Amino acid sequence: MDQTQFALENPILDDDSSKQSQTADSRLSENKIHSKTPDPTRVKLGQGRKKIVIFSILGFLFFLAALLALFFLGRKPEENLTDKLSNKNFPIIKKEMKFEDEFSEIYSDLKEADPALNTLPFPPVDLDFNLFVVEEE
Amino acid sequence: MFLGLVFPVQVWAQGLQNQGNIVIDTVRFEQEIQDLTIEYKSGLEVYEEKKNKLDFAKAQYEQLQTLASLEEAVDVGREFFVARDEVLLSYAKLLRLKLYTSFGIFLKTKQDKIAAMDDLISRLEKHNQNSKKIESKDDIINQTSEFSLVGLRLQAESARIVPLFSLGKLQSTFDKTALLIDKVDAHIEESNFSAAKKAEKERGMQQIRREEEDIKLILKELNGPIILDKRGGVVKSKYDSNTVYSGISKLLSYLGEIAAD
Numbered sequence: 001m002d003q004t005q006f007a008l009e010n011p012i013l014d015d016d017s018s019k020q021s022q023t024a025d026s027r028l029s030e031n032k033i034h035s036k037t038p039d040p041t042r043v044k045l046g047q048g049r050k051k052i053v054i055f056s057i058l059g060f061l062f063f064l065a066a067l068l069a070l071f072f073l074g075r076k077p078e079e080n081l082t083d084k085l086s087n088k089n090f091p092i093i094k095k096e097m098k099f100e101d102e103f104s105e106i107y108s109d110l111k112e113a114d115p116a117l118n119t120l121p122f123p124p125v126d127l128d129f130n131l132f133v134v135e136e137e
Numbered sequence: 138m139f140l141g142l143v144f145p146v147q148v149w150a151q152g153l154q155n156q157g158n159i160v161i162d163t164v165r166f167e168q169e170i171q172d173l174t175i176e177y178k179s180g181l182e183v184y185e186e187k188k189n190k191l192d193f194a195k196a197q198y199e200q201l202q203t204l205a206s207l208e209e210a211v212d213v214g215r216e217f218f219v220a221r222d223e224v225l226l227s228y229a230k231l232l233r234l235k236l237y238t239s240f241g242i243f244l245k246t247k248q249d250k251i252a253a254m255d256d257l258i259s260r261l262e263k264h265n266q267n268s269k270k271i272e273s274k275d276d277i278i279n280q281t282s283e284f285s286l287v288g289l290r291l292q293a294e295s296a297r298i299v300p301l302f303s304l305g306k307l308q309s310t311f312d313k314t315a316l317l318i319d320k321v322d323a324h325i326e327e328s329n330f331s332a333a334k335k336a337e338k339e340r341g342m343q344q345i346r347r348e349e350e351d352i353k354l355i356l357k358e359l360n361g362p363i364i365l366d367k368r369g370g371v372v373k374s375k376y377d378s379n380t381v382y383s384g385i386s387k388l389l390s391y392l393g394e395i396a397a398d
Contacts, residue, residue, distance in 0.1 A: 113306030115378035127288035
Protein backbone atom coordinates (compact mmCIF):
# COMPACT_ATOMS: atom_id res chain seq x y z
CA MET A 1 0.00 0.00 0.00
CA ASP A 2 1.49 3.34 -1.08
CA GLN A 3 1.09 6.72 0.70
CA THR A 4 -1.61 8.16 -1.64
CA GLN A 5 -3.79 5.15 -1.21
CA PHE A 6 -3.35 5.29 2.60
CA ALA A 7 -4.39 9.00 2.67
CA LEU A 8 -7.53 8.33 0.67
CA GLU A 9 -8.56 5.53 2.95
CA ASN A 10 -7.94 7.58 6.20
CA PRO A 11 -9.23 11.17 5.61
CA ILE A 12 -9.73 11.90 9.41
CA LEU A 13 -5.98 11.98 10.10
CA ASP A 14 -5.49 14.82 7.60
CA ASP A 15 -8.23 16.91 9.19
CA ASP A 16 -6.74 16.64 12.73
CA SER A 17 -3.30 17.75 11.68
CA SER A 18 -4.69 20.83 9.90
CA LYS A 19 -6.60 21.79 13.11
CA GLN A 20 -3.51 21.46 15.24
CA SER A 21 -1.49 23.74 12.99
CA GLN A 22 -4.23 26.36 13.12
CA THR A 23 -4.26 26.50 16.97
CA ALA A 24 -0.46 26.81 17.06
CA ASP A 25 -0.62 29.82 14.69
CA SER A 26 -3.23 31.54 16.84
CA ARG A 27 -1.03 31.10 20.02
CA LEU A 28 1.96 32.60 18.24
CA SER A 29 -0.01 35.65 17.21
CA GLU A 30 -1.21 36.09 20.88
CA ASN A 31 2.37 36.00 22.12
CA LYS A 32 3.36 38.63 19.59
CA ILE A 33 0.62 40.93 20.93
CA HIS A 34 1.92 40.47 24.56
CA SER A 35 5.50 41.31 23.66
CA LYS A 36 4.51 44.46 21.89
CA THR A 37 2.45 45.85 24.85
CA PRO A 38 4.31 45.23 28.20
CA ASP A 39 2.27 44.77 31.38
CA PRO A 40 3.21 47.55 33.96
CA THR A 41 2.33 45.33 36.98
CA ARG A 42 4.74 42.61 35.82
CA VAL A 43 7.72 45.07 35.58
CA LYS A 44 7.25 46.29 39.15
CA LEU A 45 7.31 42.76 40.51
CA GLY A 46 10.74 42.06 38.75
CA GLN A 47 12.51 45.10 40.36
CA GLY A 48 11.39 43.99 43.84
CA ARG A 49 12.88 40.55 43.32
CA LYS A 50 16.20 42.02 42.21
CA LYS A 51 16.41 44.17 45.35
CA ILE A 52 15.68 41.18 47.56
CA VAL A 53 18.43 39.15 45.86
CA ILE A 54 21.00 42.01 46.15
CA PHE A 55 20.20 42.60 49.83
CA SER A 56 20.38 38.91 50.67
CA ILE A 57 23.82 38.60 48.97
CA LEU A 58 25.11 41.67 50.81
CA GLY A 59 23.76 40.33 54.08
CA PHE A 60 25.43 36.98 53.54
CA LEU A 61 28.78 38.65 52.73
CA PHE A 62 28.54 40.81 55.83
CA PHE A 63 27.82 37.75 57.95
CA LEU A 64 30.81 35.96 56.42
CA ALA A 65 33.11 38.94 57.09
CA ALA A 66 31.94 39.12 60.70
CA LEU A 67 32.60 35.41 61.15
CA LEU A 68 36.15 35.72 59.73
CA ALA A 69 36.87 38.76 61.91
CA LEU A 70 35.76 36.88 65.00
CA PHE A 71 37.89 33.88 64.02
CA PHE A 72 41.09 35.91 63.57
CA LEU A 73 40.56 38.09 66.64
CA GLY A 74 39.99 35.08 68.83
CA ARG A 75 43.21 33.31 67.71
CA LYS A 76 46.47 33.30 69.74
CA PRO A 77 49.28 35.07 67.84
CA GLU A 78 51.62 32.47 66.34
CA GLU A 79 55.34 32.33 67.17
CA ASN A 80 57.47 33.22 64.18
CA LEU A 81 60.02 30.79 62.74
CA THR A 82 63.09 32.54 64.19
CA ASP A 83 61.66 32.31 67.70
CA LYS A 84 60.83 28.66 67.21
CA LEU A 85 64.36 27.88 66.05
CA SER A 86 65.96 29.91 68.79
CA ASN A 87 63.92 28.15 71.43
CA LYS A 88 64.45 24.62 70.20
CA ASN A 89 67.67 24.24 68.28
CA PHE A 90 69.85 27.15 69.21
CA PRO A 91 69.74 27.83 72.91
CA ILE A 92 72.58 30.31 72.43
CA ILE A 93 70.23 33.03 71.17
CA LYS A 94 67.33 32.23 73.44
CA LYS A 95 65.94 35.20 75.26
CA GLU A 96 66.60 35.66 78.99
CA MET A 97 69.47 33.18 78.90
CA LYS A 98 72.13 33.17 81.57
CA PHE A 99 75.81 33.18 80.59
CA GLU A 100 75.00 34.23 77.05
CA ASP A 101 78.53 35.54 76.36
CA GLU A 102 80.17 32.31 77.51
CA PHE A 103 77.84 30.23 75.36
CA SER A 104 78.48 32.46 72.38
CA GLU A 105 82.26 32.12 72.77
CA ILE A 106 82.15 28.33 73.16
CA TYR A 107 79.87 27.88 70.16
CA SER A 108 82.24 30.01 68.11
CA ASP A 109 85.21 27.85 69.24
CA LEU A 110 83.30 24.67 68.49
CA LYS A 111 82.58 25.88 64.98
CA GLU A 112 86.32 26.40 64.41
CA ALA A 113 87.10 22.97 65.88
CA ASP A 114 84.91 21.15 63.36
CA PRO A 115 87.05 18.17 62.22
CA ALA A 116 85.84 18.67 58.66
CA LEU A 117 87.55 22.08 58.58
CA ASN A 118 90.83 20.97 60.14
CA THR A 119 92.31 18.69 57.55
CA LEU A 120 95.59 18.94 55.70
CA PRO A 121 95.76 15.82 53.51
CA PHE A 122 99.10 14.43 52.43
CA PRO A 123 100.07 15.71 48.96
CA PRO A 124 99.19 13.39 46.08
CA VAL A 125 102.79 12.67 45.09
CA ASP A 126 104.35 9.42 43.99
CA LEU A 127 106.70 8.40 46.80
CA ASP A 128 107.85 5.13 45.21
CA PHE A 129 108.72 6.39 41.75
CA ASN A 130 111.64 4.50 40.22
CA LEU A 131 113.05 5.89 37.04
CA PHE A 132 115.50 3.04 36.57
CA VAL A 133 114.96 -0.51 37.70
CA VAL A 134 117.86 -1.38 39.98
CA GLU A 135 119.35 -4.77 39.28
CA GLU A 136 120.17 -6.73 42.43
CA GLU A 137 123.83 -7.74 42.74
CA MET B 138 89.49 35.94 45.07
CA PHE B 139 86.63 36.19 47.55
CA LEU B 140 88.63 34.28 50.14
CA GLY B 141 91.57 36.52 49.51
CA LEU B 142 89.42 39.53 50.38
CA VAL B 143 87.87 37.94 53.45
CA PHE B 144 90.94 36.32 54.93
CA PRO B 145 92.91 39.44 56.01
CA VAL B 146 89.80 40.80 57.73
CA GLN B 147 89.39 37.53 59.59
CA VAL B 148 93.04 37.56 60.66
CA TRP B 149 92.77 41.14 61.87
CA ALA B 150 89.61 40.33 63.84
CA GLN B 151 91.30 37.37 65.52
CA GLY B 152 94.33 39.48 66.38
CA LEU B 153 92.13 42.04 68.09
CA GLN B 154 90.76 39.44 70.46
CA ASN B 155 94.16 38.99 72.07
CA GLN B 156 96.50 41.44 73.66
CA GLY B 157 100.16 42.42 73.63
CA ASN B 158 102.68 40.42 71.65
CA ILE B 159 100.21 37.59 70.95
CA VAL B 160 98.36 39.86 68.50
CA ILE B 161 101.47 40.34 66.40
CA ASP B 162 102.34 36.61 66.51
CA THR B 163 98.85 35.49 65.51
CA VAL B 164 98.74 37.80 62.54
CA ARG B 165 102.28 36.88 61.47
CA PHE B 166 101.66 33.13 61.69
CA GLU B 167 98.36 33.40 59.84
CA GLN B 168 100.16 35.29 57.09
CA GLU B 169 102.91 32.66 56.97
CA ILE B 170 100.34 29.85 56.76
CA GLN B 171 98.60 31.67 53.92
CA ASP B 172 101.91 32.17 52.03
CA LEU B 173 102.91 28.53 52.54
CA THR B 174 99.50 27.33 51.31
CA ILE B 175 99.94 29.33 48.09
CA GLU B 176 103.49 28.00 47.69
CA TYR B 177 102.28 24.43 48.29
CA LYS B 178 99.48 24.68 45.72
CA SER B 179 101.68 26.16 43.00
CA GLY B 180 104.35 23.53 43.83
CA LEU B 181 101.79 20.78 43.25
CA GLU B 182 101.02 22.18 39.79
CA VAL B 183 104.72 22.17 38.88
CA TYR B 184 105.05 18.62 40.24
CA GLU B 185 102.17 17.38 38.06
CA GLU B 186 103.78 18.90 34.98
CA LYS B 187 107.20 17.33 35.75
CA LYS B 188 105.62 13.95 36.51
CA ASN B 189 103.91 13.84 33.10
CA LYS B 190 107.15 14.83 31.41
CA LEU B 191 109.06 12.14 33.30
CA ASP B 192 106.52 9.42 32.46
CA PHE B 193 107.02 10.25 28.80
CA ALA B 194 110.85 10.35 29.09
CA LYS B 195 110.90 7.05 30.98
CA ALA B 196 108.74 5.33 28.34
CA GLN B 197 110.92 6.73 25.58
CA TYR B 198 114.14 5.54 27.25
CA GLU B 199 112.71 2.04 27.86
CA GLN B 200 111.72 1.81 24.21
CA LEU B 201 114.76 3.36 22.55
CA GLN B 202 117.55 2.48 25.01
CA THR B 203 119.81 5.16 23.52
CA LEU B 204 122.29 7.51 25.20
CA ALA B 205 120.30 10.54 24.09
CA SER B 206 117.08 9.18 25.63
CA LEU B 207 119.03 8.31 28.83
CA GLU B 208 120.39 11.86 29.00
CA GLU B 209 116.86 13.21 28.54
CA ALA B 210 115.48 10.89 31.25
CA VAL B 211 118.17 11.97 33.74
CA ASP B 212 117.50 15.67 33.06
CA VAL B 213 113.75 15.27 33.49
CA GLY B 214 114.34 13.02 36.52
CA ARG B 215 116.34 15.77 38.19
CA GLU B 216 113.52 18.27 37.62
CA PHE B 217 111.00 15.76 38.95
CA PHE B 218 112.98 15.09 42.16
CA VAL B 219 113.43 18.81 42.82
CA ALA B 220 109.71 19.50 42.25
CA ARG B 221 108.64 16.62 44.50
CA ASP B 222 111.01 17.69 47.28
CA GLU B 223 109.71 21.25 47.07
CA VAL B 224 106.06 20.18 47.34
CA LEU B 225 106.87 17.98 50.33
CA LEU B 226 108.98 20.71 51.92
CA SER B 227 106.21 23.30 51.74
CA TYR B 228 103.73 20.71 53.04
CA ALA B 229 106.05 19.77 55.94
CA LYS B 230 106.58 23.44 56.85
CA LEU B 231 102.84 24.06 56.70
CA LEU B 232 102.19 21.05 58.91
CA ARG B 233 104.81 22.20 61.43
CA LEU B 234 103.49 25.76 61.55
CA LYS B 235 99.89 24.63 61.97
CA LEU B 236 100.97 22.31 64.75
CA TYR B 237 102.93 25.10 66.43
CA THR B 238 99.99 27.53 66.33
CA SER B 239 97.34 24.95 67.34
CA PHE B 240 96.18 25.14 70.92
CA GLY B 241 94.78 22.48 73.24
CA ILE B 242 97.38 19.82 72.27
CA PHE B 243 99.35 18.24 75.13
CA LEU B 244 102.67 20.05 75.38
CA LYS B 245 104.78 16.89 75.32
CA THR B 246 103.01 15.57 72.20
CA LYS B 247 103.38 18.95 70.54
CA GLN B 248 107.12 19.22 71.34
CA ASP B 249 107.81 15.67 70.14
CA LYS B 250 105.97 16.20 66.88
CA ILE B 251 107.63 19.57 66.22
CA ALA B 252 111.06 17.98 66.79
CA ALA B 253 110.15 15.15 64.37
CA MET B 254 109.04 17.66 61.76
CA ASP B 255 112.21 19.75 62.15
CA ASP B 256 114.28 16.63 61.52
CA LEU B 257 112.22 15.71 58.46
CA ILE B 258 112.41 19.25 57.05
CA SER B 259 116.21 19.29 57.36
CA ARG B 260 116.44 15.85 55.66
CA LEU B 261 114.18 17.01 52.85
CA GLU B 262 116.21 20.20 52.37
CA LYS B 263 119.38 18.15 52.14
CA HIS B 264 117.74 15.79 49.64
CA ASN B 265 116.57 18.76 47.62
CA GLN B 266 120.08 20.20 47.50
CA ASN B 267 121.48 16.85 46.34
CA SER B 268 118.68 16.42 43.77
CA LYS B 269 119.68 19.68 42.12
CA LYS B 270 123.15 18.18 41.54
CA ILE B 271 121.93 15.03 39.75
CA GLU B 272 123.96 14.39 36.58
CA SER B 273 123.90 10.65 35.96
CA LYS B 274 121.83 7.48 36.17
CA ASP B 275 123.72 6.50 39.37
CA ASP B 276 122.84 9.83 40.99
CA ILE B 277 119.19 9.14 40.21
CA ILE B 278 119.39 5.66 41.76
CA ASN B 279 121.11 7.00 44.91
CA GLN B 280 118.62 9.83 45.35
CA THR B 281 115.71 7.40 44.89
CA SER B 282 116.91 5.14 47.69
CA GLU B 283 117.70 8.09 49.99
CA PHE B 284 114.27 9.57 49.44
CA SER B 285 112.21 6.44 50.12
CA LEU B 286 112.76 6.57 53.90
CA VAL B 287 112.19 10.33 54.22
CA GLY B 288 109.00 10.24 52.14
CA LEU B 289 107.43 7.38 54.06
CA ARG B 290 108.34 8.92 57.42
CA LEU B 291 106.75 12.21 56.44
CA GLN B 292 103.59 10.38 55.38
CA ALA B 293 103.44 8.55 58.74
CA GLU B 294 103.98 11.76 60.74
CA SER B 295 101.30 13.54 58.73
CA ALA B 296 98.80 10.77 59.57
CA ARG B 297 99.51 11.34 63.29
CA ILE B 298 99.69 15.14 63.29
CA VAL B 299 96.64 16.13 61.18
CA PRO B 300 94.05 14.69 63.62
CA LEU B 301 95.72 16.67 66.42
CA PHE B 302 94.60 20.00 64.86
CA SER B 303 90.90 19.46 65.50
CA LEU B 304 91.55 17.43 68.63
CA GLY B 305 93.53 20.30 70.14
CA LYS B 306 90.77 22.79 69.40
CA LEU B 307 88.16 20.37 70.70
CA GLN B 308 90.14 19.87 73.94
CA SER B 309 90.27 23.64 74.42
CA THR B 310 86.53 23.99 73.70
CA PHE B 311 85.79 21.15 76.12
CA ASP B 312 87.85 22.83 78.87
CA LYS B 313 85.82 26.03 78.44
CA THR B 314 82.57 24.02 78.46
CA ALA B 315 83.61 22.30 81.71
CA LEU B 316 84.12 25.72 83.33
CA LEU B 317 80.70 26.84 82.13
CA ILE B 318 79.09 23.69 83.54
CA ASP B 319 80.53 24.59 86.97
CA LYS B 320 79.20 28.14 86.63
CA VAL B 321 75.69 26.98 85.68
CA ASP B 322 75.74 24.47 88.53
CA ALA B 323 76.68 27.17 91.03
CA HIS B 324 73.98 29.44 89.62
CA ILE B 325 71.31 26.76 90.19
CA GLU B 326 72.44 26.36 93.78
CA GLU B 327 72.22 30.10 94.43
CA SER B 328 68.91 30.73 92.63
CA ASN B 329 65.54 30.71 94.39
CA PHE B 330 63.78 28.11 92.28
CA SER B 331 60.78 26.20 93.59
CA ALA B 332 61.57 22.76 95.01
CA ALA B 333 60.15 20.97 91.96
CA LYS B 334 62.01 23.21 89.53
CA LYS B 335 65.27 22.85 91.43
CA ALA B 336 64.93 19.05 91.48
CA GLU B 337 64.31 19.06 87.71
CA LYS B 338 67.39 21.19 87.09
CA GLU B 339 69.54 19.04 89.35
CA ARG B 340 68.49 15.92 87.43
CA GLY B 341 69.47 17.74 84.23
CA MET B 342 72.86 18.64 85.71
CA GLN B 343 73.47 15.01 86.69
CA GLN B 344 72.92 13.97 83.09
CA ILE B 345 75.26 16.74 81.91
CA ARG B 346 77.96 15.58 84.35
CA ARG B 347 77.68 12.02 82.98
CA GLU B 348 78.08 13.27 79.39
CA GLU B 349 81.00 15.47 80.46
CA GLU B 350 82.77 12.49 82.04
CA ASP B 351 82.30 10.41 78.86
CA ILE B 352 83.84 13.10 76.66
CA LYS B 353 86.71 13.55 79.11
CA LEU B 354 87.55 9.84 78.85
CA ILE B 355 87.34 9.85 75.04
CA LEU B 356 89.65 12.86 74.84
CA LYS B 357 92.10 11.19 77.21
CA GLU B 358 92.16 8.09 75.03
CA LEU B 359 92.60 10.06 71.80
CA ASN B 360 95.34 12.30 73.22
CA GLY B 361 97.14 9.41 74.88
CA PRO B 362 100.07 7.41 73.51
CA ILE B 363 99.57 5.21 70.48
CA ILE B 364 98.80 1.62 71.53
CA LEU B 365 100.44 -1.13 69.54
CA ASP B 366 99.18 -4.69 69.17
CA LYS B 367 101.32 -7.86 69.42
CA ARG B 368 102.32 -7.62 65.77
CA GLY B 369 103.40 -3.99 66.18
CA GLY B 370 100.40 -2.50 64.37
CA VAL B 371 98.58 0.57 65.68
CA VAL B 372 95.41 -0.24 67.65
CA LYS B 373 92.84 2.14 66.27
CA SER B 374 90.42 3.72 68.75
CA LYS B 375 86.68 3.34 68.15
CA TYR B 376 86.38 7.07 68.83
CA ASP B 377 87.60 9.99 66.72
CA SER B 378 87.40 13.80 66.57
CA ASN B 379 83.84 13.61 65.26
CA THR B 380 82.71 11.73 68.38
CA VAL B 381 84.13 14.50 70.58
CA TYR B 382 82.68 17.23 68.37
CA SER B 383 79.14 15.84 68.50
CA GLY B 384 79.54 15.09 72.23
CA ILE B 385 80.43 18.71 73.07
CA SER B 386 77.62 19.93 70.83
CA LYS B 387 75.11 17.77 72.73
CA LEU B 388 76.55 18.90 76.08
CA LEU B 389 76.10 22.56 75.12
CA SER B 390 72.56 21.91 73.98
CA TYR B 391 71.66 20.33 77.36
CA LEU B 392 73.39 23.12 79.22
CA GLY B 393 71.51 25.70 77.18
CA GLU B 394 68.22 24.16 78.27
CA ILE B 395 69.22 24.33 81.94
CA ALA B 396 70.51 27.90 81.70
CA ALA B 397 67.54 29.18 79.73
CA ASP B 398 64.82 29.38 82.39
